Amino acid sequence: MRRRTDVYFEKIGDGTVSVGDGLIHAVLAFLEEQRLEPTPLNYSFGYRVIHDPAGPLALEVARRTDGGIRMTSSEVEALGTMIEGAAHMTLSPALTIQPGPVPPAVATLVEPNDAATNAAASAEALVVETRRQVAGFETMVSAMRSETRDFGRDLAAREDALRRSVPDDSTDMSFTELARITAAMRARVEVAEARLEQATREASELREQLAAAHDDARRDPLTSLPNRRAFEEALDGQIEGPFHVAMCDVDHFKTVNDQHGHPVGDRVLKAIAGTLARECAGHLVARYGGEEFALLLGGVDAGEAQLLLERARRAVGERRYRLRESDTVIQGITLSAGLVSIAPGETLRDAIVRADALLYTAKRQGRDRMVGEIC
Numbered sequence: 444m445r446r447r448t449d450v451y452f453e454k455i456g457d458g459t460v461s462v463g464d465g466l467i468h469a470v471l472a473f474l475e476e477q478r479l480e481p482t483p484l485n486y487s488f489g490y491r492v493i494h495d496p497a498g499p500l501a502l503e504v505a506r507r508t509d510g511g512i513r514m515t516s517s518e519v520e521a522l523g524t525m526i527e528g529a530a531h532m533t534l535s536p537a538l539t540i541q542p543g544p545v546p547p548a549v550a551t552l553v554e555p556n557d558a559a560t561n562a563a564a565s566a567e568a569l570v571v572e573t574r575r576q577v578a579g580f581e582t583m584v585s586a587m588r589s590e591t592r593d594f595g596r597d598l599a600a601r602e603d604a605l606r607r608s609v610p611d612d613s614t615d616m617s618f619t620e621l622a623r624i625t626a627a628m629r630a631r632v633e634v635a636e637a638r639l640e641q642a643t644r645e646a647s648e649l650r651e652q653l654a655a656a657h658d659d660a661r662r663d664p665l666t667s668l669p670n671r672r673a674f675e676e677a678l679d680g681q682i683e684g685p686f687h688v689a690m691c692d693v694d695h696f697k698t699v700n701d702q703h704g705h706p707v708g709d710r711v712l713k714a715i716a717g718t719l720a721r722e723c724a725g726h727l728v729a730r731y732g733g734e735e736f737a738l739l740l741g742g743v744d745a746g747e748a749q750l751l752l753e754r755a756r757r758a759v760g761e762r763r764y765r766l767r768e769s770d771t772v773i774q775g776i777t778l779s780a781g782l783v784s785i786a787p788g789e790t791l792r793d794a795i796v797r798a799d800a801l802l803y804t805a806k807r808q809g810r811d812r813m814v815g816e817i818c
Contacts, residue, residue: 469493477514482642488519599629663730665709666716674729674737678791686741687748688791690798691719691756691780693734694810699773707766711776715759722755736778737795745784749815752782756813779805782815 470489471481479485492501503522508514514522661673669677678686693699693715700708712734719728719736727739738755740748756778764773781801785794805814 477508479514479516479519480638480642482645485516485519488522666713666730668716668720668736669727669729671729671731671737674727674731674739675791675795677727677739678785684741684785685744686739686785686791686794687743687745687782688785688794688798689738689740689748689752689780689782690731690795690802691736691738691778692802692806694777694779694806695775696734699776703766703773707773711764711773714762714764715776715778718759718762719755722758723751726751739791745816748784749782749813752780752815753813756780760811777811779810780813781805782813784816 470486470493473489473493474481474485477489479489488500491498492504495501500522504514507518507522661670661676662668663670693712696708696711699711712730716728716730716736719738723738723740726741729737729739731737738752740751743751760777762776764776765771766773779802781798781804783794783798783801785791801814801816805812808814
């Protein structure tokens with residue numbers, strides 16, 4: 444059965460363009476036929492229609508445009524929102540996490556189920572694809588704007604040449620009419636150039652916002668350290684070792700919050716984060732959650748990693764934490780830590796589980812200490 448979107452691919456030329464360029468041109472053909480401005484919103488809408496011709500959005504667009512009826516900007520916005528909402532409703536049951544037994548030693552490291560993991564991976568892939576498409580759209584519109592500006596300059600030069608070639612007392616209306624048509628075309632080109640400039644600016648702003656959102660999703664807002672997600676993705680694509688994982692936990696942190704309040708507790712966490720980042724410069728320090736920090740130490744052997752972690756841990760304990768309001772020193776801020784070396788073929792997540800188990804061993808042995816595989 445012939446799909447309506449096939450028509451847009453037939454408009455892209457003689458087949459010499461790449462698949463990516465063909466998709467972009469097909470989207471532009473769709474926007475042109477629907478008389479939609481090439482804004483980031485409309486381009487994203489058109490991309491979803493062309494990229495998934497059998498999807499619910501494309502089918503609904505085909506139904507609404509049957510018989511030559513064109514989409515309006517309000518329909519684009521409303522239809523896109525409606526389809527997204529329906530997709531979220533469809534996915535919701537799959538994201539339900541079923542409770543199950545959790546080993547005591549790894550109680551803080553519950554593995555997400557496959558559905559949640561796959562959903563997160565799909566969302567991440569969608570973000571990456573969206574960023575790529577926005578970047579491509581920005582480049583394409585910028586090139587179109589440049590060509591439009593050059594065309595406008597050519598029209599202006601021809602209009603001036605026509606007017607100079609016709610004497611003031613000439614009765615030849617053909618030259619006069621041609622000059623008038625050229626002037627009207629130039630005016631329309633100037634309007635198109637202004638719209639393309641606006642679209643370029645919007646695409647650039649959207650690209651920057653997506654990049655900022657991507658970074659924010661991997662950064663802890665309190666300490667500005669990388670967060671758990673960033674830490675667990677740290678070794679993606681890395682092949683050079685050795686690497687060592689340390690899991691650290693602030694001892695008796697609940698007492699700090701209970702005695703001094705959560706704002707003070709937050710300031711203590713920020714101070715600890717700064718100390719760890721300073722003492723472990725060149726290595727990855729992340730806030731893993733709550734009062735727990737994770738360190739990925741690379742390029743050093745196991746003995747050096749142990750010395751580095753112990754120095755950082757002692758620096759945290761030796762720092763003086765004072766209340767701003769009364770200058771009172773908060774006593775007893777210490778760290779417990781577990782340290783392991785990532786074995787050949789072992790995943791980072793498995794190493795985290797082992798390091799976390801050693802962290803709890805340190806807690807059981809009295810806190811304010813490090814327990815490692817070679818300690």
